[in-house]
Every structure is written in structure tokens, then in C-alpha cells.
Amino acid sequence: MDLSILWYLVPAALMFACGVYGFITRKNLIAILISLELMLNAADLNFVVFNRYLFPGQMEGMVFTLFAIAIAAAETALAIAIIINIYRAMGNIDIREITKMKF
Amino acid sequence: MDSVGNIIVYFVVAIVMVVFSVMAVTSRRILRAATYLLFVLIATGVFYFQLGYQFLGAVQLAVYAGGIMVLFVFSIVLTSKPNDKGTVLDAHRRVLGISAAVAGAVLLGFALFTMPVYTGVSLGQALTGGADIDMHTIGHALMGTEKFQYLLPFEAVSVLLLACIIGGVVVARKR
Amino acid sequence: MGVTLPILILALPITMFLVLGLGGVKMPRKMAGVLGILGMGTTAVISYWVAFTYFFSGEAAYIVDGVRQQVQMFDVTWLAFTQSLVVKIGFLLDPISAMMLVVITTISFMVHLYSWGYMEHEPGFQRYYAFLSLFSFSMLGLVVATNIFQMYIFWELVGVSSYLLIGFFYKLPSAVSASKKAFIVTRFADLGFLIGILILSFYTDTFNFIDMTNNPQGVLASTGGATFMGASVLTWAMVLIFTGGMGKSAMMPLHIWLPDAMEGPTPVSALIHAATMVVAGVYLVARMFPVYLVVETSLVFVSVIGAITAFYAAVVACTQIDIKRVLAFSTISQIAFMMTSLGVAWPELHDGLGYMASMFHLFTHAMFKALLFLGAGALIHAVHSNNYTAMGGLRKYMPITHWTFLIGCLAIAGIWPFSGFFSKDEMLAAMFAQHWFWGAWMTMVAGLTAFYMFRLYYLIFWWEENPHYKEHKPHDAPWQMSVPLIFLAAVSCVAGFIPFGEFVTWNRAPYHIHIELPVAATSLTVAVLAIVLATVMYAKKNPIPTRLKDMMPGLWMAAHRRFYWDEIYMFVTHKIIFNGICRGIAWFDRHVIDATMDGFAKVAQKTSYAIRGLQSGNIQLYVLWYFAGAVLLAAITWICLL
Numbered sequence: 001m002d003l004s005i006l007w008y009l010v011p012a013a014l015m016f017a018c019g020v021y022g023f024i025t026r027k028n029l030i031a032i033l034i035s036l037e038l039m040l041n042a043a044d045l046n047f048v049v050f051n052r053y054l055f056p057g058q059m060e061g062m063v064f065t066l067f068a069i070a071i072a073a074a075e076t077a078l079a080i081a082i083i084i085n086i087y088r089a090m091g092n093i094d095i096r097e098i099t100k101m102k103f
Numbered sequence: 104m105d106s107v108g109n110i111i112v113y114f115v116v117a118i119v120m121v122v123f124s125v126m127a128v129t130s131r132r133i134l135r136a137a138t139y140l141l142f143v144l145i146a147t148g149v150f151y152f153q154l155g156y157q158f159l160g161a162v163q164l165a166v167y168a169g170g171i172m173v174l175f176v177f178s179i180v181l182t183s184k185p186n187d188k189g190t191v192l193d194a195h196r197r198v199l200g201i202s203a204a205v206a207g208a209v210l211l212g213f214a215l216f217t218m219p220v221y222t223g224v225s226l227g228q229a230l231t232g233g234a235d236i237d238m239h240t241i242g243h244a245l246m247g248t249e250k251f252q253y254l255l256p257f258e259a260v261s262v263l264l265l266a267c268i269i270g271g272v273v274v275a276r277k278r
Numbered sequence: 279m280g281v282t283l284p285i286l287i288l289a290l291p292i293t294m295f296l297v298l299g300l301g302g303v304k305m306p307r308k309m310a311g312v313l314g315i316l317g318m319g320t321t322a323v324i325s326y327w328v329a330f331t332y333f334f335s336g337e338a339a340y341i342v343d344g345v346r347q348q349v350q351m352f353d354v355t356w357l358a359f360t361q362s363l364v365v366k367i368g369f370l371l372d373p374i375s376a377m378m379l380v381v382i383t384t385i386s387f388m389v390h391l392y393s394w395g396y397m398e399h400e401p402g403f404q405r406y407y408a409f410l411s412l413f414s415f416s417m418l419g420l421v422v423a424t425n426i427f428q429m430y431i432f433w434e435l436v437g438v439s440s441y442l443l444i445g446f447f448y449k450l451p452s453a454v455s456a457s458k459k460a461f462i463v464t465r466f467a468d469l470g471f472l473i474g475i476l477i478l479s480f481y482t483d484t485f486n487f488i489d490m491t492n493n494p495q496g497v498l499a500s501t502g503g504a505t506f507m508g509a510s511v512l513t514w515a516m517v518l519i520f521t522g523g524m525g526k527s528a529m530m531p532l533h534i535w536l537p538d539a540m541e542g543p544t545p546v547s548a549l550i551h552a553a554t555m556v557v558a559g560v561y562l563v564a565r566m567f568p569v570y571l572v573v574e575t576s577l578v579f580v581s582v583i584g585a586i587t588a589f590y591a592a593v594v595a596c597t598q599i600d601i602k603r604v605l606a607f608s609t610i611s612q613i614a615f616m617m618t619s620l621g622v623a624w625p626e627l628h629d630g631l632g633y634m635a636s637m638f639h640l641f642t643h644a645m646f647k648a649l650l651f652l653g654a655g656a657l658i659h660a661v662h663s664n665n666y667t668a669m670g671g672l673r674k675y676m677p678i679t680h681w682t683f684l685i686g687c688l689a690i691a692g693i694w695p696f697s698g699f700f701s702k703d704e705m706l707a708a709m710f711a712q713h714w715f716w717g718a719w720m721t722m723v724a725g726l727t728a729f730y731m732f733r734l735y736y737l738i739f740w741w742e743e744n745p746h747y748k749e750h751k752p753h754d755a756p757w758q759m760s761v762p763l764i765f766l767a768a769v770s771c772v773a774g775f776i777p778f779g780e781f782v783t784w785n786r787a788p789y790h791i792h793i794e795l796p797v798a799a800t801s802l803t804v805a806v807l808a809i810v811l812a813t814v815m816y817a818k819k820n821p822i823p824t825r826l827k828d829m830m831p832g833l834w835m836a837a838h839r840r841f842y843w844d845e846i847y848m849f850v851t852h853k854i855i856f857n858g859i860c861r862g863i864a865w866f867d868r869h870v871i872d873a874t875m876d877g878f879a880k881v882a883q884k885t886s887y888a889i890r891g892l893q894s895g896n897i898q899l900y901v902l903w904y905f906a907g908a909v910l911l912a913a914i915t916w917i918c919l920l
Contacts, residue, residue, distance in 0.1 A: 002225035003105045003113055006215060008150065011117045013211040015124045015143065020905060021204035022128030024898050025196050030179055032898075034140050035128055037171070041147050052154045053224055056232040062156050063244060063253055069166050070260045074267035076171050080178040081275035087182040088277075099895035196898075203902055206909050214916060 005053040009046065016042035029083045029093040033076065044068050105226050112153060120146040133183055137175045144168045155230050158241055279331050283324050284351040284369040284422070287379065290321045291415035295408050302404030311394045314407035318390045318414060322383035325418075329376040333781055340371075346786040348372040348488050353424045362483055368424030370487060373782040374564055374637060378421035381644045382554050384769075386414045388762035389549040392652050395758035396545055396659060406446060406543070413439035417554050421561060425485035426475050426519075429562070433471070433522065436555050437464050443550060444542040456538035463535040467525020474518030477511060491568040498572045509575065516569060516576040523559025527613045530587040534843050536610055540602040540664075544655030547602060552609050552651050553644035560616045560640055567633060567784055571625065581621025581712075585719055588614035590841065592726035596733065597837040600664045601654050604734050605647070608690065611727060612643050618720060619705040622712035623784060631711065633784035634791075635704030642697035642773050646689040649766035653683040656759055657738060660752035666734065671743035675752045678760050680739050682767040687735045689770040691728035692805045699802070700774035700791075706801050707794040717797070725804040732812035742819040 015038055022035030044065045051061025087093050120143055127139035144167045151160035224232075248254045294317035302310050332340050332349075340347055353368030390410060397406055416435035423429035438461075445457030479485050481501045490497055497512065504511045523529075528536035539551050550556070563570060563580060570577050588611045595607035616636040623632025656679045661668050673680040689696035692703070702724060710717030754760060779789035815822050827834045836842065892903075 001105065001110060003109060004222045004225060006222060007113065007117075008154075009215055010212070011120050013208060013215065014121050016211070017204040017208035018121075018124040018128050020207050021200045024203055024902050024905075025200035026128065028133055028183075030133055030175065030182065031128075031136055034136055034175070037140060037167075038124055038127065038143065041144060041167075045147055045150060048151060048154055048156060048159065052156075053229050054221060056229050058251065059236055059240070059244060060251065062159050062236070065159055066162060066245075067253075067256055067260055069162055071263065073166055073171055074263055076174055077271050078267050078274070080174050081271040083178060084181055084275050093182050095898065096896065199902060203905055203909075207905065210909055210912055210916075214912075217920075 005049060008049040012042045012045040012049070015039075015045075027094050027096060029086070029095055030080075032095065033079055033083070037072065037076070040068065040072050109153065109226060112149070116146045116149045116153070119143075120150075133179050134176070137172065137179060140175070141168055141172050144172070153226075156236065158236070158238065279328065279351075281352045281369075283328050284371070287321055287324055287328065288369070288415060288418055288422070290317050290324075291411045291418065293317070294411035295415060298404055298408035298411060302408055305404065307398075307403045310404040310407050314411060315387070315390045315394065317411065318383070318387045321414070321418075322387040325379040325383040328371070329380050332371055332376045333373075344788055346373050346781075348786075350424050350488070356428075365427045365485070366425055367428050369422045370424040371422070373786055374561065375421045377637065377641060377782055378561065379418065381641055382414065382417050382421065385549055385553040385644055385648045386410070386417075388648065388652070388766060389545045392548075392655070392759050392762045393543070393545045395756040396655055397543060400543075402446070406443075409439055409442045409446070410546075410549070413443065413550060413555070417558075420558060423487070425487060426478070426490075426566075427485040429565070430468075430471065430475055433526070433558065434468065436550075436558065437461060437468070437526075440464075440539070440550050440555055443546040444539045446543055446546065447541070450541065452538075453541040456535075456541040460535040460539050463532055464525040467532050468522050470518040471522025471525075474515045474520075474522065477515040477518065481511065481515075487565060491566065494568040494572045497569055510573065512569075513573045513575050516566070516573050517579055519566065520559075520563060520576065520580055523562045524583065525559075526562075527556050527559025527617070528587075528610050529559065529583050529614060529617065530590055531843065533587065533591070533610050534840075534847055537603050537606045537840070540600070540606050544602065544651060544658060547606070548648045548651030548655065551606065552647040556609060556613055557616070557640050557644070560613060560620065560636060563617065563620050564633065564637060567620070567623070577621050577624075579621075581618045581716070584614040584617030584619075584621055585716065586614075587611070588618060588720065588723045589726075592723050592730065593837050594840050595730040596726065597834055599667060601657065601666050601669075601734060601738065602651070602664055604730060605650055605654055608650075608727065608731065609647055611723065612639070612647065612690070615702070615705060615720065615723070616640055616643070618716065619708055622709050622716055624712065625784065627711040628708060629789055630784035631704060631789070632708035634779050634782055634789055635701060635708050637782045638778040639698075639701035639705055641778070642689065642701045642770070645766055645773055646686045646696075646698060646770040649682060649763065649770055650686040650690070652759070652763055652766065653679050653686060656755040656763065657683075659755055659759070661744075661746075661750075666737040668744060668746065669738045670741040671739070671747075672752060673739040675747070676754045678754045678763060682763040683739070684735065685767040685770055687731045690731050691809060692724055692801055693728075693809075694798075694802060695771070695774060697770050697773035699798075700793075701778075703793060703798045703801060704791065707797045710794075710797055721801050721804055724801055725808040728805040728808035729812050732809050733816050736812060736816035740817050 019035045019037075019039030019042065022038065023032055026032050026035060047061040047065045047068070049061075051059065055061070083093055086098065090097065123139040123142040123146070127136045127143060130136040130139060144163065148160045148163035148168065151157075151163055244252050245257050246252070246254055294314060298310055298314060305313075331337075332346075339349055349371045351369040351371055353366050353370075355364055356367040357365040359365075390407070393406065393410070397403055400406070413436060416432050416439055420429055420432035420436060423432060441457045441461040444460050445453050447453045475485075478490075478497075481504075482490060482497050483500070484490065498510075501510065501512050506514055521532075525532045536551060536556065540547055542551070570580070591607040591611035591614065595604050595611065598604045598607060616639050619632040619636040619639065621632070623630045623634075623636065656676065657669060657672065658664055660672075660676060660679075663669075685696065689698040692699045706717055706720060706724070709720050755763075777791060779791040783789045815826075839845070892899075
């Protein structure tokens with residue numbers, strides 16, 4: 001039995017779908033952030049897999065994943081700073097209550 | 104034909120990944136969700152190792168599973184009350200979410216299985232096809248300025264991280 | 279002489295305008311006044327120096343074989359639309375512009391000084407000085423224009439500053455409507471000017487004055503004999519350009535704004551509506567004179583308009599009560615004099631004497647008319663009324679004003695040895711040379727001038743003492759106001775002896791002035807007779823004027839109401855244009871254009887109300903929509919690829 005490219009892409013696709021579901025349904029801002037990380041992770045995995053199977057002589061997919069991880073770290077840190085601030089201002093982090101910027 | 108060890112590792116990791124993905128987004132307790140996310144991240148790291156990217160796997164474990172998870176746990180502790188299970192998801196929204204997720208997954212699945220994807224190569228062939236990526240190569244790729252070398256994005260990321268540090272301090276600071 | 283001084287002449291007033299206009303509110307009145315006066319004084323000194331250098335230095339750049347040269351001190355590109363359509367801004371130095379520099383800066387400086395006393399207690403003192411500076415800048419830019427487009431720009435700028443200054447007392451409805459009237463009428467005339475410029479430059483491919491005036495035959499040839507409605511296009515262009523001059527110089531039938539413009543402060547009337555801006559039309563014709571010469575029809579048009587206006591304004595001036603209105607009509611009449619003189623200045627007659635005479639009269643008139651206006655200002659300052667009915671017998675109370683005003687009256691009446699005599703004599707000589715009819719007609723107008731000026735003089739200073747003086751004793755004005763009066767009176771006494779022909783002639787070659795005895799004797803006799811008549815009628819209170827008025831009430835009333843020109847304009851604009859044309863346009867505007875726009879707005883409003891629910895403020899829904907869109911697009915792409 002061969003582990004072809006599809007074997008890796010299918011779990012990534014499922015992970016991505018989970019992320020979408022979580023992002024749309026969860027109320028807690030941190031849970032939403034977790035879903036976001038799932039989606040990002042799925043994308044990272046795709047980069048690496050395509051790199052390995054299609055262009056094994058090069059390393060662009062890996063480098064981009066590397067950068068994506070760095071940026072994800074930055075983004076998460078900032079998002080968590082914002083979340084803490086919101087918590088301080090409003091007393092909770094339920095996304096349905098944060099609608100002050102509405103029309 | 105790939106080695107049995109690889110196949111076993113693959114199945115274990117894939118199952119862990121999918122199951123804990125689902126659990127991370129469905130668990131009502133936020134700290135548990137974060138833990139499940141941790142498992143997913145570790146599983147991804149294992150895939151990286153398996154695909155022959157040791158450095159990337161190490162970064163995944165150190166930055167994601169190590170650094171970011173600490174941040175998550177930290178903020179969860181800061182922003183949630185004890186025994187906070189969260190409210191029940193409303194059904195309407197759940198239907199919407201599931202249909203979106205399923206639509207996306209179905210689309211991706213169809214694309215994967217009907218498009219002419221390059222399926223003829225096994226993991227072993229792929230691994231032997233490429234040269235081994237050692238730290239030396241990676242360092243040159245990150246610090247060089249020629250084609251397929253990435254000094255500029257590397258520096259841009261460093262500036263981004265600096266901005267992020269300052270931004271994080273400014274945003275979260277007590278007034 | 280480099281470009282520094284010419285640039286300074288323009289830069290100083292505009293700097294003053296900016297400084298006083300932007301910072302005037304913050305500074306004390308005295309400082310604003312001193313700044314304005316100093317700025318204008320410096321400009322005047324520089325202008326004198328420039329004019330002096332131009333006329334007397336004898337440098338080859340300025341005079342060659344006795345012929346004065348036209349020098350462009352600088353001429354820089356300001357706007358370059360296309361290869362051929364280039365607008366330049368420059369500084370043209372030639373006899374008339376140098377002469378105008380002297381006139382403008384002198385009068386402007388005097389008015390600046392005078393206003394310090396006259397406007398002392400008015401609110402908006404700083405703003406007033408800022409506007410004066412703006413006007414001085416615009417007028418200087420107008421006279422030194424190197425091309426007709428620059429002249430047009432500054433022409434509009436003087437219009438704007440005139441509008442601002444007439445409406446200076448913006449709380450008075452009459453001042454507001456007067457300023458609007460002045461602006462609209464002159465603007466309307468400027469439309470003709472603009473069309474004229476466009477026609478002219480379309481054929482000649484240039485805006486530059488020197489290019490046009492040095493080769494008028496070339497200008498004529500460039501039109502290729504094109505005609506429009508029976509007249510050559512060049513005639514049309516020159517007549518249209520003259521229309522702009524008619525508006526600014528208040529020639530019939532566009533004169534209606536000038537009497538109303540007297541609503542502005544009196545020093546402004548002296549500066550703008552007597553000495554400088556209103557002669558811009560004369561200056562324009564003089565500037566383009568060689569081109570006018572090749573289309574004789576347009577010159578005839580100029581002199582006919584001038585002659586009619588001169589007579590009309592003189593008659594009306596005899597019946598006005600408001601002393602500033604008398605002076606305003608007198609101004610119209612005198613400017614018309616200059617126009618007529620320009621119109622008869624054929625080179626084959628007396629070497630184009632009319633041109634020189636017209637410029638000479640422009641110079642002397644500026645001095646003595648500014649003097650008369652400033653004197654009128656002093657009178658108004660003293661009795662707080664514009665009407666001579668509130669005056670009479672003032673000679674004992676205001677000696678300085680009395681003597682200077684008398685000098686002004688003698689000068690405008692054309693009595694030897696005052697300046698008006700010399701310039702008017704030259705003009706009349708030029709007119710007699712053209713045709714005896716012009717000479718006789720204008721001699722009659724000159725007589726009328728002497729009559730109404732002395733009527734005014736006697737009614738103000740003699741007649742009978744107003745009983746009102748016992749409560750409020752009038753007295754001479756403060757020194758800031760007296761000094762300009764005395765200075766201008768002195769100039770009016772001696773300006774006639776300037777050998778003007780040596781400096782300004784149509785071909786810039788010297789012309790030796792000589793008094794034409796028959797003409798001079800005739801006009802002097804007529805003037806003296808008119809003065810005697812005025813003395814008989816108005817020196818002491820007597821019933822003759824009233825009796826005369828009762829003898830021909832219709833004529834008197836008509837003249838008093840300025841022959842109903844304003845009513846005619848009112849009728850045409852309100853009854854015919856507003857009712858007939860504008861109503862339909864207004865309906866179209868309201869029910870078609872506005873309704874269309876409203877319809878668009880309503881549709882947009884309804885739509886946005888309908889879809890505003892999407893803007894829920896819930897990021898998850900946004901992501902959902904986004905994701906749905908992405909999936910849809912991917913699906914479509916996929917289906918297309920299959």
C-alpha cells in the first residue's frame with residue numbers, strides 16, 4: 001500500500017472543514033481563535049505535502065510554512081491581547097455581544 | 104510499497120488529527136478545546152517529521168505546540184470563570200455551520216478525487232527523490248538574497264514580530 | 279534694472295493682502311493701518327524709481343533714436359495647456375504702463391493714508407486695508423500685463439476686489455445689492471471681452487501684446503478676410519474686447535453699476551471708481567490701439583459710444599442730489615471723453631494726438647477726480663450725509679477742504695492753469711481735427727462739466743448755511759485726510775505743465791505739445807460762461823433753480839432718474855427674462871433634473887434599508903457569507919473546467 005499525496009490531503013481537508021464549522025458556530029472568542037488555528041494548520045500541511053510530492057528537490061513550501069508559523073504566532077499574540085482587552089472592557093468574550101460597531 | 108511502520112504511524116496520526124479536530128471545535132469546555140488543539144498540532148508536527156522536514160516539525164512543536172498553546176491557556180485562564188461550560192449552541196447556527204463545513208469538505212473532496220492529482224508517487228519515492236534538507240541549506244535559504252532565498256521576507260517577519268510585541272503591549276496595557 | 283524691482287511691485291501688495299487678510303484680526307488697528315500704508319508707500323517709491331529709470335535713464339534698452347521701447351522685464355510660463363495655448367505672466371514696461379504705475383501707486387498711497395483717518399472707527403478696518411492691498415495688486419498686475427490673457431485674469435481680480443470693497447458695509451442691503459450689481463454688470467461685459475480674446479487669439483495664435491500691436495497688419499491678415507454678419511471677424515473681436523472695457527469703464531449702456539457703486543466707502547470710490555479701475559477700459563483700448571487702427575469701424579464705435587455717454591452722464595450729473603453720485607456721473611462723462619479722444623486718434627491727423635491727449639487726461643483726471651472724491655469724503659465725514667441739501671455755506675467751517683475742492687473743480691472745468699485745461703484742450707484739438715462735429719459736441723459737454731461741477735461747488739460751500747450746523751459744527755478733517763487733499767491739489771495745479779507728449783504717444787515717438795489757440799479760447803470761454811451761469815444760479819440762495827425746474831418738470835425728472843436706465847434694466851431682467859425664460863428653466867430644473875437626482879437617492883435609500891440586515895455586526899455571519907461565496911466560486915470554476 002502506497003501513501004500517495006491524497007492520504008495527506010484528506011485529513012487536512014477535514015481539519016479545515018472542522019475549522020470552518022468552529023469559526024461559524026462557537027461563541028467564545030478564544031474558541032474562534034482555536035478554529036482559526038485549525039484552518040491555518042490545515043493550509044500549512046497542504047504546503048508541505050505539495051512540496052514533498054510535487055517538487056521534492058525544492059523547499060519553497062517548507063519555507064512558506066515556516067513564515068506562516070511565525071506570522072500565526074504574531075497574530076495569535078495580538079488577538080489574545082485584544083481579547084483580554086475586550087474582556088476587561090465588557091466582562092465577557094461572547095462574540096454575540098460585541099456588536100457595537102454595527103450600523 | 105511503503106514500509107508498514109510508516110503506514111501505521113500514518114493511520115494513528117491521521118485518526119488523532121481528525122478526531123481531535125472535531126473535538127476541539129465541539130467541546131463546550133474551552134480549556135479542553137485548547138488541549139485537543141494541542142493534540143492536533145502535535146499530530147501535524149509528526150506528519151512533518153514523517154514527510155522528512157525535521158526542522159519544520161521541530162518549529163511546529165516548539166512555536167505552535169509550545170509557545171502559542173501557552174498563550175492560549177494563559178488567556179483562557181484570564182478570561183473564563185470557574186466551571187464555565189459555555190452556553191448551548193443554538194441549533195440554527197449549528198445547522199449553518201455544519202452545512203458550510205460539509206459543503207466545503209465535499210467540494211474539496213470532489214476536487215481531490217476527480218481532478219488529475221499526481222497520485223502515482225509513494226511516500227518512499229518522494230522521500231528518496233529529494234535531497235536531504237539539513238540546517239545548512241535552510242540557513243542559506245533564509246539568509247540569502249538570490250533566487251529561492253528569503254532574506255527580505257525573513258526581515259519583514261522580524262519587523263512584524265517587533266510590531267506585534269509593541270502592539271500587544273499597547274493593546275493589553277492597563278489604563 | 280533687473281527683475282527684482284518689477285517683481286517687488288507686484289509682490290509687496292499681495293504680501294500685504296495675505297498678511298492683513300490672514301493675520302489682520304489678530305493685530306491692532308493701528309498696526310494694520312501702518313503696515314498697509316508702509317507697504318503701499320514702498321510700492322509707490324519702487325514704482326517711481328522704475329518709471330523714472332524707464333523715462334529718464336536714456337538706456338538703449340528703453341529708448342532708441344527717441345522712440346521708447348516696449349520691454350518685457352520678465353515673462354514666464356504660467357500654464358501650458360498645449361503647444362500653442364500657453365498662458366504667461368510677465369511685466370511689460372512701456373510708456374503707458376510706466377505712467378499707470380505712477381498713477382496707481384500715487385492714488386493708492388494717498389487713499390491708504392486718507393483711509394486711516396476716514397475709516398478709523400469702522401469695524402473691519404484691517405479687512406478694509408487687506409482689500410485695498412488686493413485691489414492695488416490686481417490693478418498693478420493689469421497694467422503691466424504682457425499678454426491679453428494675463429490682463430483678463432487681473433481684470434477679473436480688480437472686479438472681485440471692487441465687489442468686495444463696494445460691499446464693504448455688508449450689513450447695509452443697499453451696499454450688498456450695489457456690489458452685486460457692479461459684479462454682475464461688469465461680469466456680463468467681461469463675457470464679451472473673453473469671447474473677443476478667444477476670437478483674436480484663435481486667428482493670431484498668440485496672446486502677447488507686443489506680437490499683436492507691432493504687427494497689426496499681420497493680425498488682420500491672419501484672419502484671412504473671414505467675416506461674420508457683414509463685418510470682419512477682427513472688427514467683431516475688437517468690438518467685443520471693447521465691450522469688456524465698456525463694462526469696466528461704465529460706458530452706456532453698461533454704466534448703471536457705477537453710480538450705485540458709491541455705496542462703498544468714499545476713499546474706495548476715489549481709488550477704484552474714479553482714478554484707476556474705471557479707466558481700465560481706456561487703458562485696454564490704448565493697449566490694443568494699433569490693432570484698433572486697422573479696423574476703423576471699431577474705432578468709430580468707440581468714439582460714438584464715448585460721445586453719447588459723455589453727454590448723457592453730464593446731463594444727469596446736473597440733477598443729482600447725492601454729491602458722490604454727481605462725482606460718479608462726472609467720472610463716467612470724463613472717461614467717455616477719453617474714449618472719444620482715443621476713437622478719433624487717427625495717425626494721419628495731428629500724429630495721433632488723441633491718443634496722447636487721452637492718456638494725458640487719464641493722468642490728470644485721476645489726480646483731480648481722486649481729489650474731488652476725497653474732498654467729498656471729508657465733507658461727508660463732517661456732516662454725516664451724502665446729500666448737498668445737508669450742506670451749504672461750508673467754506674467758513676472747512677477751509678482746507680474748500681480750497682482743495684475748488685482747485686479740483688477748476689481743474690475738471692478746464693480753467694487755465696490747472697491740469698484739466700491742458701489735457702482737455704489737447705483732446706478737443708484732436709476731436710476738431712477729426713471733424714468739427716466731434717469738437718463742438720465735446721466742447722458742449724465740457725461746458726456742461728464746468729456747469730455741474732460749479733453747481734455742486736456752490737451748493738456745498740455757498741448757497742445758504744444749513745441751520746443744522748448750530749448743533750453740530752462741521753470742521754476740517756484730521757491730518758491723515760488733509761495731507762492727501764493738499765498733495766493732490768498741488769499735483770492738480772502743476773500736472774498740466776508736464777510735457778506729456780514727450781513720454782506717451784501712440785507710436786512712442788515724442789510729440790511736442792502746443793496749445794491750439796482757437797480751440798483753447800473756445801473751450802475756456804465756454805467753461806467760464808458755464809461757471810458764470812452756475813454762479814448766477816447757485817452762489818446765493820435764490821428761486822431761479824426751482825423755477826427752472828418747474829418750467830420743464832418732465833425733463834428734470836427724467837434726468838434726475840437717470841433717464842430711466844435702471845428701470846429699463848429692471849423691466850428687461852425681471853419682467854422679460856425672469857418671467858419668460860427663467861421660469862421654464864426653473865421648472866425643468868425642479869421637476870426633471872432635481873427629480874431624477876431625488877429618484878436616485880430614493881432608490882439607494884430603499885435598497886440600503888432592505889439589505890442593511892446583512893450588516894449584523896456579527897463576524898461569524900460575515901465569514902459564513904464569505905465562505906459561501908468562496909465555495910460557490912470554486913464550484914463554478916470547477917463546473918466550467920469539467
